[in-house]
Amino acid sequence: MKRPLLSAIALASLVICAPARADEDDKVPYWATIDTDLANLRVGPGDSYRIDWVYRRLHLPVKVVRREGPWRLIEDPDGTQGWMRDLLLSRQRGGIVKGKELVAMRVKPDDSAPIAWRIEPGVVGVMPEDCKQSWCLFDVNGHKGFVHETQLWGTGAP
Structure with missing residues (x-):
């Protein structure tokens, strides 16, 4: 009886601790690069927001300063800030x-x-x-x- 109970407790602790490690990878701010030849910067975190800027510079470094769902508030080298989808960014340093x-x-x-x-x-x-x-x-x-x-x-x- 004790062995299944201990196994269940160990499994539960792994499940509970796993998200904490994932969250550490997502702390802001952090450096990223634009991972595509064409990336839209929007004024808000969603497709319905107006496009403010279009980047055509693969590997351009950006600073991610905030997260909201799949959207990232970024700052470019000139200090311009706006929202970009996480799929357009890479954790590769640039x-x-x-x-x-x-x-x-x-x-x-x-x-x-x-x-x-x-x-x-x-x-x-x-x-x-x-x-x-x-x-x-x-x-x-x-x-x-x-x-x-x-x-x-x-x-x-x-």
């Missing part, structure tokens, strides 16, 4: 080059390392791993190198 001058993308995470590429402000790329010691591995359409974290929007704590 960045966009800040500033007004060319930025060096280096072969190693070191200021004295050779420059692999020079990238313009506004260039978008993905970051396949977390930044380490203020350097981010940055991938722009297969051209990979290291960029200083301060030169990218989409790094650090959201």
Whole structure:
């Protein structure tokens, strides 16, 4: 008798704890990227709300600041906020080059390392791993190198 009761209690505790772990993944704010070539930003969380902006920039980094059902209130690199469906977003980290001058993308995470590429402000790329010691591995359409974290929007704590 005790064994089935213990099994039932263990199963119930797993079911109760599972949603808590899922909720931790959905805490806001968090970084995301636009995961499609065309994404509408709406003034409210629903298809009936007016489209305020249309994004045509795959992997553009955004900050998710609020959740409401399948809708996410996002902020783009220019500070524009609006609502986007969760299906249009990815948890893959991305960045966009800040500033007004060319930025060096280096072969190693070191200021004295050779420059692999020079990238313009506004260039978008993905970051396949977390930044380490203020350097981010940055991938722009297969051209990979290291960029200083301060030169990218989409790094650090959201």
